[in-house]
Each structure stands twice: as structure tokens, then as C-alpha cells.
Amino acid sequence: MTTSLGVAVIGAGMAGKAHAAAYRAASTVYAPVLPEIRLVAIGDSFEPLGVETAKRFGFERNVVDWRDIAAADDIDVVSVVVANSLHREIVEGLLAAGKHVLCEKPLSDTIADARAMAEAARSAEAQGLVARIGFSYLRSPGIAFMRQLIDDGRLGDLLHFSGRYWTDYGCRPDAPISWRYQGPQGSGALGDIGSHVSYIAEYLCGPAHDVSGGRFHTSIVERPKPLGQVIGHTGGDVSDETSPVTNDDYATFNARFAACVGTIEVSRVAAGHPNGLALEIFGTRGAARWSQTNPAQVEVMLHDEHADVAGYRTIPLGPAHPRYAGGWAMDAPGVGIGQNDLFVHQARAFLEEVAGVPAEASLPRCRSFDDGVHNMEFLAAVADSAAHGGTTVAVR
Missing domain, CATH: 3.30.360.10 (Dihydrodipicolinate Reductase; domain 2)
Structure with missing residues (x-):
């Protein structure tokens, strides 16, 4: 198991804040088997919102261009929580940069783009990367x-x-x-x-x-x-x-x-x-x-x-x-x-899979991009x- 995982969230709106809070709390639920979770970056093109969210949830920095997150050596895991039409470009760029990706639903704004993302996820899986979609209510x-x-x-x-x-x-x-x-x-x-x-x-x-x-x-x-x-x-x-x-x-x-x-x-x-x-x-x-x-x-x-x-x-x-x-x-x-708790358990499950926790010792896995296409x-x-x-x- 890796010694630490650096986390970033792209998107600082309401759902982005839920992901940021979830990563902050993920190590506090269930058995303590996760490596150290480093809260590294919040990405948002609207800089004031990114600054506020990074400070509020204890992330080290904010960035306005998602490409800076893709290029960062201290980031391993990224949640993508932006407008649906932006998902494909960002997710494919992150996977190409060697990042593990958790994408909010729906997977994209078109089925064609969603299928392309699923294909990229399958290729990335062969390189040891994890790409999952967040169906948070399955944690209820x-x-x-x-x-x-x-x-x-x-x-x-x-x-x-x-x-x-x-x-x-x-x-x-x-x-x-x-x-x-x-x-x-x-x-x-x-x-x-x-x-x-x-x-x-x-x-x-x-x-x-x-x-x-x-x-x-x-x-x-x-x-x-x-x-x-x-x-x-x-x-x-x-x-x-x-x-x-x-x-x-x-x-x-x-x-x-x-x-x-x-x-x-x-x-x-x-x-x-x-x-x-x-x-x-x-x-x-x-x-x-x-x-x-x-609930x-x-x-x-x-x-x-x-x-x-x-x-x-x-x-x-x-x-x-x-x-x-x-x-x-x-x-x-x-x-x-509360609904916020579901995001914590979702983040926990995703981090367990990235960290290599065996499925039988982990929470149920997050769903695949193929599930997102369906x-x-x-x-x-x-x-x-x-x-x-x-x-x-x-x-x-």
C-alpha cells in the first residue's frame, strides 16, 4: 500500500464542496486502513470561489486551470465536479496524466462522449489507474x-x-x-x-x-x-x-x-x-x-x-x-x-480501491464508467x- 495519497477536487460549487469535505473525513470512518490522505488542491476557474473552498476545507492551494492539477506531481486522486459538458476533456486529460479519477454523475452531456470516457477508463485500468463514477445514494x-x-x-x-x-x-x-x-x-x-x-x-x-x-x-x-x-x-x-x-x-x-x-x-x-x-x-x-x-x-x-x-x-x-x-x-x-455522510463513504470506498485494499475487506466499490454509460x-x-x-x- 502506498504511504500517502494526494487529493484534488476540480469544481468548488456545492457538490465540489461535498467532495472536498468527504476527502477530509474519509479517514475517520470504518477501520483505519487508509494511507495518509493529503488535501492538496481545489480547482475552479472562478478564483474567489476556489480560494474560499480551499481555505474552508484545509486544502493546500487553489488553481484556476485543471491542467495544473493534471501536471502536479503531488496529486494522485482527483474528483471532477464541474458542468457535464466539461467532463470528457478533463477526465481524459487526468487519466492521460496518470491520475485516479472519481467523476460526478451524469458521466457526460452526450452518450458519445460518455462512451469515449469509458473506453479511456478501460485503457487507464490496464495501467493501474482507477476511474469511477459517484452514485452517492448507493451508500445509503x-x-x-x-x-x-x-x-x-x-x-x-x-x-x-x-x-x-x-x-x-x-x-x-x-x-x-x-x-x-x-x-x-x-x-x-x-x-x-x-x-x-x-x-x-x-x-x-x-x-x-x-x-x-x-x-x-x-x-x-x-x-x-x-x-x-x-x-x-x-x-x-x-x-x-x-x-x-x-x-x-x-x-x-x-x-x-x-x-x-x-x-x-x-x-x-x-x-x-x-x-x-x-x-x-x-x-x-x-x-x-x-x-x-x-434518511x-x-x-x-x-x-x-x-x-x-x-x-x-x-x-x-x-x-x-x-x-x-x-x-x-x-x-x-x-x-x-445526512446526505453529506454518503459522500464521505463514497470517497472512502474510492480511496480504498486506489490504495489497494482488497474488495472483500473494503466498502462496496464505486461504480464503473460503463455503469455511467448505462x-x-x-x-x-x-x-x-x-x-x-x-x-x-x-x-x-
């Missing part, structure tokens, strides 16, 4: 417990799945236009948050065979142009000029999975729902549901209960459940779990369905 103990209930047969044969991800970051018409609101239909709410629900659905229900009933809607058709840098989803001053919104504020579709059928609905204009991911799955012997609003609990209903107390019961998550024991400073039921192909089938009046489209 609640979602893992739902999967365990399915695998154990306690829910019986699956009947159907319901998943929704309602957010409100785009519900205000005065939020500035940015890359998030520009692109083809399917690259908006579906590509941003629908990508999460789709990989979760396949984790619980098996591979998607086909989709139907695809439908997009753009609720706010134009947004003001920013006067300067847009920070996060909505931050920044705006002008009196506007630009058209070209992608989807809302999307919904049906899917047929290996184990059951299901419906997925996503929105970025659901006022009052800042981060409303909710999942529910039904089987012949019971059901289970989980929500990001209360430290799962509600379970089983048919073997007495009739006079039948119904959902709330299960507080703790060391008896998967992905929990050893994962927090206080690993006891009732202390709470996720985009799943969403592309939804876009194809929507473009043709909701027709059934096979998932590649």
Missing part, C-alpha cells in the same frame, strides 16, 4: 436495507416500485440561467436528479428492460441572464435580459425492470421540496419505503403482522443494518444520517419515449 443504509429485505425474501416477489425526486432549486423564475437549464430535453431535471432515481431503481428492482409514457414539461420557459458567476444552483446577480430554458423542469415515465414494473417522477420546480427523494416498493409479502427527508429510518410493512396492528412500522437504522456499523463516530440508532442510455430511452408520444422504448 436505508436504501441498502430495502435491498436486503428484497434479497432475504421478506417482501416476497416484487410487484411494483414508485420513486420520485422533487426539488425546488428551479422553482423561482428569477433564478439565473446557467448550464443546468440549457441543453436538449432530458438533460434538465431528468439528467440531474432523474439519474439518481434511475440507478436506485435498478439497484432495487434489477435491470430496466424498457420504458414507456415518457413525458417532459418546461414550466419556466425563460430565465434572466446572470451579471457574473452563477454560484451553485441559483446564486448570483441577474440582468434584465433573459434566455430561453431549453430542457425539462419536470419528467415522468414508467419502466419495466427485471423484477417488477415502476413509475418515476422528477421535478426541479416543486416548491417546498428542497430535496424530496422518496422510494416505495411493494411485494407479495409486504412493502418498504424510505425518504431523504428522514435514518425505513418504514416496513409485513403481511405476517396481526390484523389489528397491520401497517407500516418505523425502523430506526443502526449497526444491525447494512452500511452502518463503524461508519460514523456515533454508530448508534437515532443519531441521524445510466445515460437508460435516460436516453426515456427521452426517446417522450419524443415519440410516450411509446415503449427498449433500454440498451
